[in-house]
Amino acid sequence: MQPPASPPQAPVARNSTLSPAVQTAVSFLIFLHLFAVIVGVTSNESASMLETALRNRLGVRAYLETLMMDLSYAFTLTDGPSTLVAGDSQAWIDVALTLPDGTKRTETIPMSDIVSRQRLRRYQGLARQALLPIGNPTLEGLLPYAVASRLVRETGATGGTIYCRWRQLPNLPFQATGDQVRTAYEAKILVSDGQVELLKAEAASESAPAAGK
Amino acid sequence: MRSYFSELANHFGAGWNRFWFAPSDPLTLSVLRLLVGGLATITIATFTFDLDRLLGATGLLPLDVVKQLVNQRDLQYELGPVWRFSYFDYAGDDSALWAAHVASLAVMLLFTVGFLSRVTSVAALIVFLSYLHRVPLISSQSEPMLAFLLFYLCFGPTGAYLSVDRWLHRRKLPAEELDARAPASSAATICVRLIQVHLAIVFVMMALAKFYGNVWWNGTAMWWLITNSPARLVDFGFLISHPYVVNFWTHAEIAYELLFPVLVWNRWARPLLLGWGVVMWVLLALVTGLVSYGVVMIIATIAFIEPDQLRTLWTTWTARHPEAAVSP
Numbered sequence: 001m002q003p004p005a006s007p008p009q010a011p012v013a014r015n016s017t018l019s020p021a022v023q024t025a026v027s028f029l030i031f032l033h034l035f036a037v038i039v040g041v042t043s044n045e046s047a048s049m050l051e052t053a054l055r056n057r058l059g060v061r062a063y064l065e066t067l068m069m070d071l072s073y074a075f076t077l078t079d080g081p082s083t084l085v086a087g088d089s090q091a092w093i094d095v096a097l098t099l100p101d102g103t104k105r106t107e108t109i110p111m112s113d114i115v116s117r118q119r120l121r122r123y124q125g126l127a128r129q130a131l132l133p134i135g136n137p138t139l140e141g142l143l144p145y146a147v148a149s150r151l152v153r154e155t156g157a158t159g160g161t162i163y164c165r166w167r168q169l170p171n172l173p174f175q176a177t178g179d180q181v182r183t184a185y186e187a188k189i190l191v192s193d194g195q196v197e198l199l200k201a202e203a204a205s206e207s208a209p210a211a212g213k
Numbered sequence: 214m215r216s217y218f219s220e221l222a223n224h225f226g227a228g229w230n231r232f233w234f235a236p237s238d239p240l241t242l243s244v245l246r247l248l249v250g251g252l253a254t255i256t257i258a259t260f261t262f263d264l265d266r267l268l269g270a271t272g273l274l275p276l277d278v279v280k281q282l283v284n285q286r287d288l289q290y291e292l293g294p295v296w297r298f299s300y301f302d303y304a305g306d307d308s309a310l311w312a313a314h315v316a317s318l319a320v321m322l323l324f325t326v327g328f329l330s331r332v333t334s335v336a337a338l339i340v341f342l343s344y345l346h347r348v349p350l351i352s353s354q355s356e357p358m359l360a361f362l363l364f365y366l367c368f369g370p371t372g373a374y375l376s377v378d379r380w381l382h383r384r385k386l387p388a389e390e391l392d393a394r395a396p397a398s399s400a401a402t403i404c405v406r407l408i409q410v411h412l413a414i415v416f417v418m419m420a421l422a423k424f425y426g427n428v429w430w431n432g433t434a435m436w437w438l439i440t441n442s443p444a445r446l447v448d449f450g451f452l453i454s455h456p457y458v459v460n461f462w463t464h465a466e467i468a469y470e471l472l473f474p475v476l477v478w479n480r481w482a483r484p485l486l487l488g489w490g491v492v493m494w495v496l497l498a499l500v501t502g503l504v505s506y507g508v509v510m511i512i513a514t515i516a517f518i519e520p521d522q523l524r525t526l527w528t529t530w531t532a533r534h535p536e537a538a539v540s541p
Contacts, residue, residue, distance in 0.1 A: 018399045023234050026403065030233065037411060041418050065297060068345050068360040073415045074422030075354050076429070077501065078437040090443045109273075117504050118259040120444050125351035126273060129282070139285055142278045150266065150273050169441055173433040174453050179440075 040064040044072035080169075091127040091166040093147055095189070097157035107151050130164045134184045141187065141198055148189045149196045160189040162198070232406060238394060239401035240520035242366070243327070243374035245408070246334070248512045249362045250325030253341050256359065256505065257314075257321055260344065264314055267348055268301050274348050276302055283349060299346035317343070327376020334371055338363045355505040361411055362513060369404030370395065408516040413474035420470035429467055432460030435500070444502030462496070469493050477517055490514050 018026065039060055043051035055061050064070040093109040110123030126143070133139035148162050164185035187198040266272045283297075304310040317340040323329065324337035341363055345352050372378035373395035386393075423429040428437055436459045439449045452459050469489055476482040491511055498507030518526075 017236055018234055023230060027229065027233065030403070030407070033407075034410065037414060041414060045422075066342070067364055068342060068349075068357050069364075071357050072422065073357070073418040074425075075419050075506075076422050076426055077497075078428060078434050078441070079426045080428035080433070080437050090441055116259050116262070117444060117502055118256060119263060121353050121503070121505075122263070122267065122348075122351040124443065125353060129350045133282065133285070136285075139282060142281060143274075146275055146278050147273050150271065153271065167441070169437065173428075173436045174456055174459075176450075176453060 036060045036063055037069055040070050041072050044070070045074060091124065091131050091164070093127045093130060093144070094163040094165060095148060095151050095160060096163075097151060097155055097160040097189075100156050100158055105155065105157075107155075109147065127164070128166075131166055131184050134164070140185060141200065144185060144187060145196065145198050148187075148198060152189065152191055152196050157189070158191050162187050162189055233403055234399045235402055236397035236399050237402040237405065238397050238520035239370045239373035240395075240523055241516060241518060242369045242371050242401050242404055243376060243379075244523060245362065245405075245512070245515060246327060246330065246366055246371035247325060247375050248515065249359060249366060249509075250321065250337065252355075252505065252509055252512065253337065253359050253363060254318065254321040254325050256356065257317060257341065257344060260314065261318075264310060265307060267351070268304075268314075268344075269307065269310060270305060274350065276347075279348065279350060297346035297349070299343040301343055301347040327372040327378050330370070330372025330376060330378050334363070334367045338367055353506065354503060355509045358415070358506070358509045358513060362408060362509070365404050365407045365411070368407075369400045370398055371404075373401070405516050408513065409477075412513050412516065413477070416470050416474040420467060423467055423470070429463060432456075432463045435459050435462040435466070438497075438500050445500055446502055446504070447499040449500055466493060466497070477514075483517055487514055487517065 039051060039054045043055045047055070061070060095107045095109075097105050097107060099105055109127055110120050114120045114123065126147075130143040130147070133142070144162050144164060148160070151157065152160075162185075163183050165181055165183050168180045168182050170179055186201040188201065190197040190199060260267065267274055270276065300313055301310070304313050320333060320336045320340050324333040338360075341356075341360060345356055345360060379395070423434070426434065428434040436452070436456075439445075439452060439459070469486075473486055473490065477486050494507035494510045498504045515523075
C-alpha cells in the first residue's frame with residue numbers, strides 16, 4: 001500500500017478544527033492526563049509525601065494502573081554485578097523430577113530450546129520473579145510451588161527438587177571469569193495423591209562457578 | 214507588570230493552541246498504527262505457544278499467585294490493591310482461554326490493517342491491557358511502551374491512510390479524487406503530541422534512573438550488559454580488551470537519553486537524534502536481546518517525523534523499489 005502522492009495542500013475538513021470551547025475542555029483533559037503521568041512516573045521511587053498523597057488520593061493511581069502507565073520507566077537495564085533486585089540478573093529455575101518409571105529428568109525455566117525471544121524473556125521474567133520474594137516466608141514459596149505443581153502435572157512425576165538460581169557476576173569489570181551460580185531457593189517436591197507440597201531446604205546458598213549459563 | 218503577565222498569558226495560550234490543536238495530516242498517525250499494531254499483534258501471538266502454561270488457571274502463573282505477589286508489592290509501598298481488568302481472569306477453562314486468545318488476535322489484526330479503526334483501536338487497547346494485567350510479573354520494557362502508544366492511538370484518525378478503511382473509502386470516490394489526502398485534523402495533532410510528550414517524559418526518566426547506578430557514571434554499564442545478557446544476539450565479549458570503547462558506548466547511551474527530550478523539538482537537531490537513536494537501539498538490542506524494546510522505541514520516535522518527511526522517504530524508497538508502489 002502507498003500513501004497518496006502529493007497534491008498541493010491537505011484539505012482541512014470542516015469539523016477538523018476544534019471550536020474554542022472544545023479546545024478549552026480538551027486542554028483541561030490533557031493537563032489532567034499529563035499531570036497524572038508525571039505524578040505517576042516520579043512517585044515510583046523515593047517519592048515525597050506530596051507525590052504519594054497526590055498519587056493515592058486523587059484517583060491518579062487507579063487511572064494509571066488501569067492504563068499500565070504507573071511505571072517510573074526507570075529502565076536502567078543494569079545496576080552492575082551481584083544484584084538480585086535489578087532486572088539484569090540472569091535467573092533460572094531448575095526442577096529435578098523423578099518420573100513414575102524411576103528415571104530422573106531436569107526441566108529448566110527458561111527452556112533451552114525456546115525459539116522466540118519474547119517467549120524467552122517471559123520465562124526469564126518468571127525465574128527472576130521467583131527470586132524477588134526470597135526471605136519473605138509468606139511469598140517466597142508461591143511461584144516455586146506453582147512451577148512445581150505444573151511440571152508434576154505435565155510429567156506425572158512422583159517427586160523431585162526445585163532450585164531457583166541466579167548468576168552472580170565478578171565484582172570487577174572486564175574480567176572473563178569469576179562469576180558464580182548461586183541457589184537462592186531450594187525445596188523438595190513431595191507428591192501425595194496428586195497433591196504437591198514443597199519442603200524448603202534451610203541452607204540454600206550454595207555457589208559454584210558458572211558453566212554455560 | 215500587569216502587561217507582562219497579560220502578554221505572557223497571550224503568548225503561552227497561542228503557543229499552547231498551536232502546539233496541540235493546529236490541524237495536521239494524519240499520515241504519521243497511520244504509520245504508527247500500522248507499526249504499533251503489528252508489534253502488539255506479534256507480542257500477543259507469541260502467547261499462543263504458552264497460552265495454558267502462562268495464562269491458564271493451572272499454569273505457571275495462577276491468578277491467585279499473581280494477585281498475591283502484585284498486591285504484596287502494593288502493600289510494600291503502603292498502597293491498597295487496585296482492580297486491574299483482564300478478561301482472562303474470567304477464562305476458567307482451556308476452551309474459554311483459547312476463544313479469548315483467538316478473538317484477541319483477530320481484534321489486533323483488524324486494528325493493524327485499519328479496519329473500523331475508531332472501534333478496533335479501543336478494542337485493541339483493551340485486548341493488550343488484558344494480557345498485561347493477567348501476567349504483569351513477566352512483562353518487560355516493551356509492553357508498557359506499547360500500552361501507552363495504543364492508548365493514544367485511540368483518539369485520532371489512525372485509519373486515514375494505509376488502511377482497509379481508506380481502501381473502502383477510496384472505492385466510493387471519483388477517479389480525480391483518488392490521490393487526495395485525508396483531511397488534516399486537530400485530533401491527529403493531539404494524538405501525535407501526546408505520544409511525543411509522553412516519550413520525552415520516558416527518556417527523562419530513563420536517563421535520571423541511570424544516575425542512581427554507579428556503573429553508568431564510571432562507564433562500565435555496557436560491559437555488565439555485555440557479560441550478563443543471557444538472550445544476547447551478538448557476543449561483544451571481545452571488548453574486554455577495549456575498555457575505552459565500552460566507556461564511550463556507556464556515555465553515549467546516557468548522552469542520547471539526556472539530549473533526546475531536549476533537542477528533539479528542534480527541527481535541525483531532530484534528524485540527527487532520530488538517526489543516533491536507531492544506532493543506539495539496534496546496538497542495545499544486539500547486546501541485550503531486547504529486540505522488541507529496541508523496535509518499539511524506534512517506532513515511537515517516528516512520532517517526531519513530519520507527514521511530508523514520511524512522504525519524501527516513501528517516494529524515495531518506491532523510486533528505488535517500483536514493485537512496492539502498489540495502490541491499495
